[in-house]
Amino acid sequence: GESVGLHLPTLSVQEGDNSIINCAYSNSASDYFIWYKQESGKGPQFIIDIRSNMDKRQGQRVTVLLNKTVKHLSLQIAATQPGDSAVYFCAEKEAEGGYNKLIFGAGTRLAVHP
């Protein structure tokens, strides 16, 4: 596959453990945030989103936490599985000149070991 995540920070976890992936965003005016998962050779896939009027949102095995005070976002994955191995990106929605656009963070590669 392609070298997605080759130079990104890596989080290594054991199968079954919980994973926490962190992200710092830049724009205090951003009001919507999304986590994406990107497997090698594929485009990013939506995982979970959160609006700025919330500080926590839960999905299936995933939880996103938002701390607007320090502009920090985290993705928690419960009972991590080998299929969770991928690169994870946070993205923030910025509104500029009447246009909405998604700006992506640097990304973290999650490596799940049996």
Place this chain on the structure above:
Amino acid sequence: SAVISQKPSRDICQRGTSLTIQCQVDSQVTMMFWYRQQPGQSLTLIATANQGSEATYESGFVIDKFPISRPNLTFSTLTVSNMSPEDSSIYLCSALVIWTGELFFGEGSRLTVL
């Protein structure tokens, strides 16, 4: 959900040539975007593709190098002009689906410039 088809999925091109990437969405969408993902890095927004008018480019990207068309709501093209090895990258089309507000991505077009 939406299915976004990009072609070509990959290509090897000679320096100085141009390549046009096509993006077709199977759902009604509002906004379409083009991103670049260089090896091992995150996604960088190139431009917002506007239907029937000139695209809105991000800082560092210009129309002469990356001309974009969007003749209708569900189709867009990105041309990488006068290519150099530095243009070797994955180019991703994305679209904002009307009904869900989710941003979906194509699988990407992997360009190698020799």
